[in-house]
Amino acid sequence: MIVLSADRLSISFGAVHAVDALSLEVEEGLVFSIIGPNGAGKTTLFNLISGLYAPDQGRVLFAGEDVTGLAPEKLARRGLSRTFQNLQIFFRMTALENVMVGRHRHEATGLIADLLHLPAVTRQNRQTREAALAALERVGLAAMAERPAGGMSYGGLKRLEIARALASEPKVLLLDEPAAGCNAVETEEIKAIIRSIAGDGITVVLVEHDMRLVMNVSDRIHVVADGHTLAEGSASEVRADPAVIEAYLGTQGAREATGAGG
Amino acid sequence: MSVGAPATQSRLASLWRHPLASTAALTALVAVTPLFLTSSYHYRIAVLVLIFALACVGLNLLMGYAGQISLGHAGFMGIGAYAVAVGPTHLGLPSWLSLIAGAALSGLIAFIVGRPILRLKRHYLAVATLGFGLLIAIVLTNESEFTGGPDGMLVPRMTLFGWTARGTIVWYWVAGISFLVGARLALNLIESPTGRALRAIHDGEVAARVLGVDVARKKLAVFVVAAVYGSVAGSYFALFNGHITPDVAGFLRSIELVAMVVLGGMGSIVGSLVGAAVLVVLPQSLTFLHEYEHMVLGLIIIGIMIFLRQGIVPTLAAAIGGRRQ
Numbered sequence: 001m002i003v004l005s006a007d008r009l010s011i012s013f014g015a016v017h018a019v020d021a022l023s024l025e026v027e028e029g030l031v032f033s034i035i036g037p038n039g040a041g042k043t044t045l046f047n048l049i050s051g052l053y054a055p056d057q058g059r060v061l062f063a064g065e066d067v068t069g070l071a072p073e074k075l076a077r078r079g080l081s082r083t084f085q086n087l088q089i090f091f092r093m094t095a096l097e098n099v100m101v102g103r104h105r106h107e108a109t110g111l112i113a114d115l116l117h118l119p120a121v122t123r124q125n126r127q128t129r130e131a132a133l134a135a136l137e138r139v140g141l142a143a144m145a146e147r148p149a150g151g152m153s154y155g156g157l158k159r160l161e162i163a164r165a166l167a168s169e170p171k172v173l174l175l176d177e178p179a180a181g182c183n184a185v186e187t188e189e190i191k192a193i194i195r196s197i198a199g200d201g202i203t204v205v206l207v208e209h210d211m212r213l214v215m216n217v218s219d220r221i222h223v224v225a226d227g228h229t230l231a232e233g234s235a236s237e238v239r240a241d242p243a244v245i246e247a248y249l250g251t252q253g254a255r256e257a258t259g260a261g262g
Numbered sequence: 263m264s265v266g267a268p269a270t271q272s273r274l275a276s277l278w279r280h281p282l283a284s285t286a287a288l289t290a291l292v293a294v295t296p297l298f299l300t301s302s303y304h305y306r307i308a309v310l311v312l313i314f315a316l317a318c319v320g321l322n323l324l325m326g327y328a329g330q331i332s333l334g335h336a337g338f339m340g341i342g343a344y345a346v347a348v349g350p351t352h353l354g355l356p357s358w359l360s361l362i363a364g365a366a367l368s369g370l371i372a373f374i375v376g377r378p379i380l381r382l383k384r385h386y387l388a389v390a391t392l393g394f395g396l397l398i399a400i401v402l403t404n405e406s407e408f409t410g411g412p413d414g415m416l417v418p419r420m421t422l423f424g425w426t427a428r429g430t431i432v433w434y435w436v437a438g439i440s441f442l443v444g445a446r447l448a449l450n451l452i453e454s455p456t457g458r459a460l461r462a463i464h465d466g467e468v469a470a471r472v473l474g475v476d477v478a479r480k481k482l483a484v485f486v487v488a489a490v491y492g493s494v495a496g497s498y499f500a501l502f503n504g505h506i507t508p509d510v511a512g513f514l515r516s517i518e519l520v521a522m523v524v525l526g527g528m529g530s531i532v533g534s535l536v537g538a539a540v541l542v543v544l545p546q547s548l549t550f551l552h553e554y555e556h557m558v559l560g561l562i563i564i565g566i567m568i569f570l571r572q573g574i575v576p577t578l579a580a581a582i583g584g585r586r587q
Contacts, residue, residue, distance in 0.1 A: 105474035114454035
């Protein structure tokens with residue numbers, strides 16, 4: 001079943017066609033990666049899908065419904081969550097509180113109840129806290145729960161963002177370069193986390209530059225360049241595609257790569 | 263990068279933010295202070311501190327927690343103040359009902375004005391709220407048939423069940439208990455789903471949105487709450503003084519409220535009391551300096567902001583917390 005699809009999505013910034021009539025379909029439960037050279041439009045595509053940008057043309061379909069132009073908070077409440085390439089952490093809050101915000105869409109108390117601290121709020125806080133702790137546990141940060149987010153390592157913050165998104169119990173999780181800036185050990189941790197998320201049946205859409213990671217975890221890879229689709233297929237199919245090799249290495253490099261036997 | 267500073271800030275914040283710890287500290291403070299108040303003049307100053315602290319608690323929810331500035335917050339104090347003056351005088355309403363009506367009106371006005379205004383950010387929001395405050399002050403000045411114009415009007419005393427609130431000691435307990443209730447509600451809010459959403463908005467609106475936080479709605483909610491705090495404080499101010507002029511809603515008053523919040527500590531409910539205390543008590547205690555009074559006051563404020571740059575309470579709490587660790 002297709003859980004998320006982009007149908008001829010386009011957006012321009014001035015004269016630049018950042019995303020140009022791009023279509024893709026993500027099947028439920030898979031790890032679906034979007035790769036491409038810098039400036040190919042991957043993050044713009046994420047921003048379109050998650051509602052941060054409204055497309056000039058085209059549609060976004062999520063769980064069978066047209067969600068084009070829907071605000072990000074509305075999409076989030078339907079079960080679409082994401083992380084950011086450049087961290088978007090609530091630095092004044094603890095790690096646990098960051099993840100507790102991820103539970104927002106499941107919280108049901110109103111302003112008056114919150115002000116009066118009615119028993120429902122106590123119950124809600126406890127539920128939120130437990131769910132957030134479980135999410136921290138999944139990314140290996142349970143020990144950091146009470147730490148201020150501002151004092152955590154870069155790799156820790158990357159995982160914290162994933163925990164926060166996971167806490168919202170998304171149907172589809174968009175990960176924007178989760179391994180960017182991470183060292184080899186941290187990248188391994190990210191890989192294990194992505195595997196475990198996929199193992200729970202959550203659809204993962206991944207934008208990532210680390211090719212080893214992408215080739216390792218992806219069920220399907222969609223290659224974009226200059227805002228449109230270059231190729232799509234399994235890891236081995238994409239790796240062998242001459243157009244992909246050329247986009248990444250240039251014509252000269254491609255000749256050398258194929259000449260050297262890959 | 264400023265990663266280090268917020269780190270220490272939130273470590274201490276987790277201490278100070280615990281609702282019971284703060285409530286207990288504030289209750290003890292309000293209960294013990296009368297032991298040191300030896301004259302009716304002292305009580306008068308203490309009442310003013312508590313009334314402004316109440317307004318600051320509301321403004322701190324907006325500024326310190328949700329990260330939205332208001333340079334027109336005295337406008338809501340003005341609405342509350344004139345409600346308890348106009349209500350009994352012109353409409354025959356009892357004072358307590360006028361106070362509630364004023365709070366409801368402030369909340370309603372905040373709700374209507376907040377939608378368009380809160381879309382703006384930072385300096386733009388500052389100027390828009392400043393305009394709102396000026397507007398309220400102008401209305402209060404110009405509607406002289408109702409408000410007495412620039413000379414202001416008398417405020418009838420508040421009577422409740424045949425009992426009249428008069429005398430500074432009575433007012434100390436009215437203002438003290440009201441402040442404690444206000445502080446407690448604010449502390450409740452901070453440690454609730456709404457409070458977490460507000461703090462998230464402060465640090466990253468985009469991240470909050472993709473987690474399902476309706477940013478516009480939450481900002482509006484806290485703006486309304488802050489307006490109600492301001493309005494109630496304004497009503498008390500008017501009832502306590504017995505006389506009110508449009509200055510209560512003026513630009514300087516708004517700036518004073520912001521200065522109290524920042525000086526005491528953004529995001530610290532205890533800080534709101536401390537900030538209000540500093541800016542009410544200092545000018546009174548510096549009068550012996552005569553013509554140098556304002557200069558010294560200015561220097562002290564500058565000094566506090568240079569040496570305690572997170573505000574008095576958060577900086578001191580960080581220093582104490584840091585030594586313990």
